[in-house]
Amino acid sequence: MxxxxxxxxxxxxxxxxxxxxxxxxxxxxxxxxxxxxxxxxxxxxxxxxxxxxxxxxxxxxxxxxxxxxxRDPDSGLAVGGTLKNMESLLQIEARQQGRTYPEMAQAARMEGFPDIASWFDTLEKAKRAHVQKLRKLSGA
Amino acid sequence: MPDGLSAGDVVVLSGLEAVRRNPWMYIGAVSSEGAHQLLRELVHNAVDEALAGACSRIVVTLGADHCRVEDDGRGIPVELHPTEGVSACEVVLTRLHSGTKFERGTGRYSAGLHGVGLSCVNALSSWLKIEIVRDGHRHVQEFRRGEPVSPLKAVGAEAGSGTRISFWPDPEIFRGFQGFNEDESRMLLEELAFLNPGVEFVLTSQPSGSSWVYRSDAGIAGLLARLNPQARALTPEMIAVRTEADGLMFEAVLQWTTGRGPAIWSYVNCVNTRHGGTHVAAFKLGLTRAINRIMSEMGKTSGEDPTEIEEATEGLSAVVNLKLARPNFESQTKSRLTNPDVADVLEDAVSGQVLEYLRRHPQAAGIVSDRILQVRRDRLAARRAADKIYFQQVYRDVDERIYREQFGARSKNWHDSAVWITHGELLQAHADFCRQGPEATVLDVCCGSGVVGASFKGRVKKVVGLDLTPEMVDLARTRLDEVRQGNVYKMPFEADRFDLVCTREVLHLLPFPEKPVSEIRRVLKPGGQFVVGQILPFSAADAAWMYRIFKKKQPLIYNMFQEEDFRRLLTEAGFVDLEMKEMNVWESIDVWIDSYETTPLHRHEIRRLYREAPAEAKAVHPFTISPSGEIRDLWRWCVFSARKPA
Incomplete structure (x- = not known):
């Protein structure tokens, strides 16, 4: 390489x-x-x-x-065929779900925007569902 | 109701009128292809009888303007329909979505699924005659454009059973129809004979007086051998996969060959699914899973870097045959299966059984995994050419080797690799710019096979060529007076030597194009002329789209010039008296991208870029995609002439 x-x-x-x-x-x-x-x-x-x-x-x-x-700058992984790319997507989705959106929701709550906090919660759940779908498809 | 619009004015296209109004919705096309779809519908109805175990012989007779399909199945029911007041047979022929196949008990797997086939054929035929042998009698009824001419009549006692349908495709619908194609019908019946072991298929062509009989017990293994007779197998035997589950029966045979790309023929209930679908995708995925497993068991991969589907199926030859109780297709022509529910069952079966085979046949497993490792190495090497551009700083030091490798490989079929290379009018447009006398000397830069320089012959005294690639130099020597090998960034010629320099479709491949342009200016005599042809976007609206297409075709592209950029390139190098001639030339994209430097993935992406071209680009940039998928693009060629000041 x-x-x-x-x-x-x-x-x-x-x-x-x-x-x-x-x-x-x-x-x-x-x-x-x-x-x-x-x-x-x-x-x-x-x-x-x-x-x-x-x-x-x-x-x-x-x-x-x-x-x-x-490489994919957001996952840091190489871009390849679909099986490899699934890994990349999984990482990004998992990061959003596990860290990004919970932090954003917490900040919104502390700053007095409960509706927006709830929006971030909703996104977090959507990401969790994506992760599950991707994992299921990759047979993991 | 305003303006007296009443319920009676509401148009309901009931029955077969809807089919006649929008035939393509039902049969895909009203070309000759559509008439063949009618034939396929009837043959598949007969095959359904075979799938139900009720039919052993299917006879197709092609006439000059009509066709007859006959089977020895159970015969369409002739008794009075309990609610419709006419015979059941007439209901099937004149009502959409009628038929016996909605009752799943009658035939588990069927091709003519939607209850549309027979009534569609009837609606789109100027004349149709049905003969049914059933219950000890022969029954006959005729139809004109879907309407019964008379009720169903019993014409005489006859033993046995079967259905015989003769139909004349309506010339009002199929305007270009010139009769049925013998070869296509032969292929269809031969394929079906393999898919239905023991059933005899007979084709008779009245126009040619020929007749063929197909019958085989070899099944899909025989079909694969027949479809791919040229393939050189890598492994000694085909691998067979078979599974059954509720509402489905699946079988496949596969073999790796020395060929390029996968060749997978797929069928659902005996219908050729030309565009694949869920069953083919699951097959490939299952196979790739087995490959990954066996390779890690054999210690051939770390498992960190799994084999891709494209790698596992490179050179794969396979037949995939699925029988499914409730298939869903993308359209009535059934070219692509969409049932999501079959994916897991098929994937598991393929993955499990192929893995088991490979475990029991370590020699075959070794051959296959070595082949896949080789495919990976080749793919990496192909990528490296593209990577180099970014990662090895060619901007500072142009790597001649990459160009030499690529154009050396391409020299083998250079003139067949695109239309533009030998396009007469285009070459003429370059030569017509020549304002030099008969004593002039011309230099063709990056001359390739020398066709551009050769177009100046007869007008000037001598044409010299220059190219980096030894193979191209050899080619050009057959056309030009003298050919040198060398680099355009530093040409092996003294200053002020040539009266005219020409080049074509080259500068976009060169980083820092101003350098070669000033080299060209250097070797030109004062007052000498530079003639250069280049494909340019029509405007900024198609440039980004074209950039992606061209870069995917050719990783060595550094510049997607637009007209103003190109003019500036010439004037800033000190050229004057700029003139431009514009010419549009159709190029076959399928030919153009069938080349060494375009990876299969890039070919796929390019086709998609054409199919899904943005409206902005389409508005200014003409191209065509034929129904069978061939792409032709109208390229905007701009030929410039400029002068070095005297």
């Missing part, structure tokens, strides 16, 4: 990761606003938002095309 450490340490790798996340978030933002435009009866706006959101899939995945040459 060629040495990928320089690539992983580079600012470019970090930038790819940021672009991946930003483009993914932006695509969903477009979809969100498209629903609002729909409600206002602005069909052309809604259609354009949807079209741009769908085109955004290539922007998101194009970033991952490069990231995967080294």
């Amino acid at each position: 060629a040495d990928d450490s320089e690539f992983v340490k580079s600012r470019t790798f970090e930038n790819l990761r940021a672009a991946f996340a930003e483009e993914a978030a932006l695509a969903y933002r477009y979809l969100y606003f498209s629903v609002l435009a729909d409600f206002e009866g602005l069909d052309r706006h809604s259609a354009l938002f949807k079209e741009i959101a769908e085109g955004g899939e290539d922007f998101v995945q194009g970033c991952f095309d490069f990231l995967k040459l080294a």
Whole structure:
């Protein structure tokens, strides 16, 4: 295996990761606003938002095309075939479920946002269900 | 009711009118392929009788404009239907979702499942005649476009039983229909003969006067040998898997071969599921599980890095045959199975039985695991070419070896590897830019086989070629006056030597393209001309999508130029008098991606990128996907001419 450490340490790798996340978030933002435009009866706006959101899939995945040459930056694992990729997804989902969302929920509770805390709890449970489904499929 | 709209105005497409209005919903297509689907529906109905153990002979007769399917099964019931007031047979032929197969007791496994087949065939036939032998009589009824011409009549005493249906596909629906295809029908019946051991299938073609009889007891092992006769087996015998559970019967045979990619033929209740589905996915997964297990038992892998499905099924040849009481398909043409509930049963059976076989046959297990390790090494090597670009700092030091390896391998079928390479008009567009006299000397940079340089012959005195790859240099020597081997970043020529330099579809493969462009300027005489052709996106709207496609096809791509970038590249190198000619050329993507540097995964991803192209890209970038999946792309070729100032 060629040495990928320089690539992983580079600012470019970090930038790819940021672009991946930003483009993914932006695509969903477009979809969100498209629903609002729909409600206002602005069909052309809604259609354009949807079209741009769908085109955004290539922007998101194009970033991952490069990231995967080294590793999935969020799990730290190599990207391979489905059986390997399941491991990567499991790690991310398990981390979100086990740490990220419980911490977020606790913070929200302490800051006086109980409804948002409950939202994070809900996400945590969704993640737990994902983990179970993935484990079942991988026969573990 | 406003405007007098009453219940009577509501259109209900009952019965067969709906089928005639939207035939593709029921049979997939109204091309000649659709007419063949009618034939398959009837044959599968006959096969259902065989699956029920009630039929031993199926005869298909092809006429010039019609077809007859005959079986010696039980015969469709002829007695009066208890609620419909006509014969049961007429109900089956004229009502959608009618038939005996909804009662699971009558035939456990059936292909013609939805009760749609026979009535659809009737609806889409300009004429249909059914003859049923049952209860000691022959009964006859005829239909025109799905409507009975007369009631069912008994025409005479006859012993035995069976059904015979003759139909004429309606030319109003199947406009391009030119008669049934003999080869396709032969393949269908031969396949069915293997899948139904002991049942005889006869095909007679009246137009050619030929006749074939198929009957076999070899089962799916015989079918695999027949389907894949060229395959060179790696292991001495096929591995067979078999299991039965409530409502399903499954069998498979498999063998690894020296071939590339998996070749898996799959069937559900004797219907060829061309696009696979849950049964094929479960088969592959179970197999991969067995492989992982045996390899770790043999100490061939650590278990940390499991074998991928793609690796385990490389070169695999298999027939997967499932009989299922309640199959669900993606569409009425039944090309893909969607039942999720069968996955676990099949996966466990395949994984358990293949593992057991390999444990009992250590020699075969050794051969298979060595092969898989080899496949892994090859895949890693292919990845390395792409990795190098990022991990070995070629930006500072361009690695000639990668280019040489890749284009050396590609030189073997260079001219067949894409349409554009030898496209006459495109080459002409380069040569037509030539403003040099008959004494001029031309240099073709990264000349490949030399076709671009050769297009200038006759206009100039001498054409010289330069290429990095020895194999390409040899090819170009057959076309050009002189060919040198060398690197475009540092060309083996003195300054101011050539009247014209040409190159085509090269600069996008080179990091720091401004370097080779300034090298080209260096070797040109003052006032000399640079002619360069390049595929460019139509606009920013298709550029990101094209970038992904091109990068997946060719990992050596460094630049996805857009028109303004390319113009800037030339002007910033000091070229003047820029001219551009634009030309659209259709390229076969299937041919283009069938190449050494494009991995199977990348081919798959490229096809998907076309199938799911974003609307933004489609709006500006024409391409076509045929019903059978071939992709043709209209590439925007831009040929530029620029001059080095005098």
